Amino acid sequence: MHRLIVTLVLALTAATAAAQVTVQEYPLPPRLGVHDVWADPAPDGPVWFSAQRSGHLGRLDPKTGKVELIPLGPNSAPHGVILDADGAPWLTDGGQNAIVRVDPTTRAVTKWPLPQSRGYVNLNTAIFDRGGVHWFTGQNGVYGRLDPRTGDLKVFDAPKGRGPYGIHVTPEGVVYYASLAGSHIARIDAATDKAVMIEPPTPGQGARRVWSDSTGVVWVSEWNSGQLSRYDPRTGQWRQWKAPGARPRVYAVYVDERDKVWVSDWSDQVMLRFDPATETFESFKSSSGTADVRQIHGRRGEIWTPESAADKLVVYRYR
Amino acid sequence: MGLAIALLVVVSERAASAQDGPRLFQRCYACHSLDPAERHLSGPNLRELFGRRAGVLDEFEYSLPLREAGRRGLVWTVETLDRFLEDPEELVPGVRMSGVRLRDPGERRALIRWLQGATR
Numbered sequence A: 001m002h003r004l005i006v007t008l009v010l011a012l013t014a015a016t017a018a019a020q021v022t023v024q025e026y027p028l029p030p031r032l033g034v035h036d037v038w039a040d041p042a043p044d045g046p047v048w049f050s051a052q053r054s055g056h057l058g059r060l061d062p063k064t065g066k067v068e069l070i071p072l073g074p075n076s077a078p079h080g081v082i083l084d085a086d087g088a089p090w091l092t093d094g095g096q097n098a099i100v101r102v103d104p105t106t107r108a109v110t111k112w113p114l115p116q117s118r119g120y121v122n123l124n125t126a127i128f129d130r131g132g133v134h135w136f137t138g139q140n141g142v143y144g145r146l147d148p149r150t151g152d153l154k155v156f157d158a159p160k161g162r163g164p165y166g167i168h169v170t171p172e173g174v175v176y177y178a179s180l181a182g183s184h185i186a187r188i189d190a191a192t193d194k195a196v197m198i199e200p201p202t203p204g205q206g207a208r209r210v211w212s213d214s215t216g217v218v219w220v221s222e223w224n225s226g227q228l229s230r231y232d233p234r235t236g237q238w239r240q241w242k243a244p245g246a247r248p249r250v251y252a253v254y255v256d257e258r259d260k261v262w263v264s265d266w267s268d269q270v271m272l273r274f275d276p277a278t279e280t281f282e283s284f285k286s287s288s289g290t291a292d293v294r295q296i297h298g299r300r301g302e303i304w305t306p307e308s309a310a311d312k313l314v315v316y317r318y319r
Numbered sequence B: 001m002g003l004a005i006a007l008l009v010v011v012s013e014r015a016a017s018a019q020d021g022p023r024l025f026q027r028c029y030a031c032h033s034l035d036p037a038e039r040h041l042s043g044p045n046l047r048e049l050f051g052r053r054a055g056v057l058d059e060f061e062y063s064l065p066l067r068e069a070g071r072r073g074l075v076w077t078v079e080t081l082d083r084f085l086e087d088p089e090e091l092v093p094g095v096r097m098s099g100v101r102l103r104d105p106g107e108r109r110a111l112i113r114w115l116q117g118a119t120r
Helices: B002-015 B018-025 B064-071 B078-086 B105-118
Strands: A021-027 A034-039 A047-051 A056-061 A066-071 A078-083 A089-093 A098-102 A109-113 A123-128 A134-138 A142-147 A152-157 A164-169 A175-179 A184-188 A195-198 A207-212 A218-222 A227-232 A237-242 A250-255 A261-265 A270-275 A280-284 A297-299 A302-307 A312-318
Touching: A034 A297, A034 A302, A034 A312, A047 A078, A047 A312, A056 A078, A089 A123, A089 A134, A098 A123, A134 A164, A134 A175, A142 A164, A175 A218, A184 A207, A218 A261, A227 A250, B018 B105, B078 B105
Parallel strands: A034 A078, A078 A123, A123 A164, A164 A207, A207 A250
Antiparallel strands: A021 A312, A034 A047, A047 A056, A056 A066, A078 A089, A089 A098, A098 A109, A123 A134, A134 A142, A142 A152, A164 A175, A175 A184, A175 A207, A184 A195, A207 A218, A218 A227, A218 A250, A227 A237, A250 A261, A261 A270, A270 A280, A297 A302, A302 A312
């Protein structure tokens, strides 16, 4: 079943010109608990995903729809997955309280457990900086860094405790993360490894994920407020846009190669594309009634979404 | 053989007794609070959890499946919480806390025993 590619070519005509987007759905084996997704940058390259409920790394071949599941170990419950510069998947495995790397060729699994003295940190998401250092968040109130070359792993207390969630890096190499429970974003000072808190204007907004555009502007998905917000580090200025709908819940954010901003809204269960030039949202939807898209990733011309409530990976292709 | 198994069970339960509750609660801590004043987290407040129908706190926006489960009669007890923590998706298909599982029965018992006191 999971080999079957269900193609819905929904030519969704959006409000603006040249906005044709097609949607293709890839069924996954049921009840894996797909959480995050990361597309190899090569066109038609594999798309990797974390299967939190079942404890697997997943690999989808978009050309055939074939899905491979790689077990990560006892009690595994991976939240995030990212690729390093060599194309190897790395997972933030909350169940094992460890950073996990999977060799893309041999499928060998290597683990870096967090120090026992830190206890359970609820590992969330990670990103590599330009120097190849792996930065991660732990939702129980930590962030940290792992240098894969030396194995040196450091864990730091986050300001305001619990909440560190999505994390990303700007083209200049500056790492930012969002704190969901702490309702702020933070910039990690490269010289000191300190997290410098930056508070959005909306109190209690629930900053969930962050993504940088090509100019280093940081976009934030705000779960509680239902807003997409924009932070410009050069000026310190914020702007916010409420997502459409009566009571939006904005979960994930991603900026594509044209600096259009994509977010997932759980209230209307839609994908939204925001054009910063016109300050307008366009709405797109798969065939799923409830999708619960927890993360977004992409590559040129494609936006990939893990539908955690529908056991699917869905790609939105645009020209 | 039976005695050995019984001893193993006892050892296992001792390994995760109620005093391990605070440690085990770290699995829940990011999204749930026992402090009645903390109502802003991404999971519902757990104060006075036991005996409560699922999905009924006014201030929390539950997923539809959890609200439906409550309407159908799901009440949080030692037994239902044990099943939920083992595999939330199994007890309430479509629940948003679907991927978080506490697989070890001894740990679940210890956590639930501790929560019975801590949520009062």
